[in-house]
Amino acid sequence: MAGPMSRPAAGAPLVASGIIMKGVGGLYEVLLDSGQQLSCRLRGRLRRGTQTPLPGDRAELIQSGDAAVPWIIDRLSPRHSFLLRPPVANLDRIFLCFSVSQPEPDLLLLDKLLILSAVASIEPVIIWTKAELLPQPQRSLLTAPYELTGYTSFCSDVCSVPAQQLLALVKGKLIAFAGPSGVGKSTLLNCLLGAAHMETGQVSQRLQRGRHTTRHVELFPFAGGFLADTPGFSSLELPVVGLRPEECICGYPEFQQAARQCRYQDCHHLSEPDCAVKALVLQQPKLQDRYDRYVTFRKELDARPSYRQNRLI
Ligand SMILES: Nc1nc2c(ncn2[C@@H]2O[C@H](COP(=O)(O)OP(=O)(O)OP(=O)(O)O)[C@@H](O)[C@H]2O)c(=O)[nH]1
Ligand SMILES: [Mg+2]
Numbered sequence: 528m529a530g531p532m533s534r535p536a537a538g539a540p541l542v543a544s545g546i547i548m549k550g551v552g553g554l555y556e557v558l559l560d561s562g563q564q565l566s567c568r569l570r571g572r573l574r575r576g577t578q579t580p581l582p583g584d585r586a587e588l589i590q591s592g593d594a595a596v597p598w599i600i601d602r603l604s605p606r607h608s609f610l611l612r613p614p615v616a617n618l619d620r621i622f623l624c625f626s627v628s629q630p631e632p633d634l635l636l637l638d639k640l641l642i643l644s645a646v647a648s649i650e651p652v653i654i655w656t657k658a659e660l661l662p663q664p665q666r667s668l669l670t671a672p673y674e675l676t677g678y679t680s681f682c683s684d685v686c687s688v689p690a691q692q693l694l695a696l697v698k699g700k701l702i703a704f705a706g707p708s709g710v711g712k713s714t715l716l717n718c719l720l721g722a723a724h725m726e727t728g729q730v731s732q733r734l735q736r737g738r739h740t741t742r743h744v745e746l747f748p749f750a751g752g753f754l755a756d757t758p759g760f761s762s763l764e765l766p767v768v769g770l771r772p773e774e775c776i777c778g779y780p781e782f783q784q785a786a787r788q789c790r791y792q793d794c795h796h797l798s799e800p801d802c803a804v805k806a807l808v809l810q811q812p813k814l815q816d817r818y819d820r821y822v823t824f825r826k827e828l829d830a831r832p833s834y835r836q837n838r839l840i
């Protein structure tokens with residue numbers, strides 16, 4: 528038969544599969560591979576299960592028999608990655624957006640997100656937004672330590688969005704914009720979608736409300752993949768998401784090579800003798816602030832082992 532649905536076997540119900548674009552109040556929008564979008568509810572078994580469907584999940588649908596919402600999500604495919612903050616499944620990359628000013632950049636939050644992305648095997652890209660609000664050389668003071676990490680980073684402002692560089696990173700991928708509220712995530716996403724959808728204007732139109740606080744994660748098809756707009760957040764507790772203390776270093780690639788030279792294999796890089804990470808930081812003062820944040824996280828995680836069972840990542 529024509530259309531998105533295929534009939535798997537005689538007598539079996541119609542099935543369809545696609546990607547969850549958003550889920551609000553128990554109603555999920557699923558984009559089928561054919562391009563058709565369906566509204567669905569969840570099968571009871573999934574509602575009671577531990578795995579909550581997230582935008583980015585691949586879902587298999589069956590007919591519900593209910594005319595009001597004719598399709599239900601029957602099954603989810605295994606995920607290759609997932610994050611709780613922001614809650615998106617199957618991310619390939621994450622654009623960590625932090626404004627250089629208004630609001631002031633929360634570097635503790637940025638470093639936490641770098642750790643969590645690394646642990647979830649999602650490549651982080653740092654985007655310093657509202658770049659025009661902080662002139663040089665203060666802007667370089669802020670961004671230079673992150674250039675030593677090896678992570679890709681860009682500056683962006685309303686007049687010069689690095690659209691070409693971003694486009695090269697998004698083709699065929701699922702990418703989320705993440706970061707605090709008001710840093711310009713939706714504005715940036717709107718810019719990218721606007722450039723690609725100029726002829727219709729439809730998606731940009733829909734995103735007008737993106738100028739206001741984003742309330743839900745939502746995926747938008749873009750360049751053979753998807754871009755996810757996500758609500759801003761400011762609190763993120765590493766012990767609560769179940770991070771293990773030794774995983775902290777994953778968000779600090781500039782220390783990882785040195786860490787192999789420490790006297791003790793299980794060195795915490797705090798006060799152990801012959802710690803190569805501490806020696807490196809002494810040699811390169813630009814690394815000090817990032818190291819201090821590492822120390823904060825490591826001590827916090829070492830001190831709160833009770834949370835370790837609650838692994839949510
Ligand atoms: N000065 C300046 N303002 C910007 C820039 N980008 C966005 N803004 C403004 O910053 C405000 C917040 O932008 P949004 O795109 O809604 O921010 P957001 O990160 O999506 O915020 P949430 O949805 O609440 O998480 C808006 O008033 C934008 O016009 C920029 O590059 N420079
Ligand atoms: Mg927004």
Ligand SMILES: [Zn+2]
Pocket residue numbers: 786789790794795796797799801802803804805
């Ligand atoms: Zn060490």
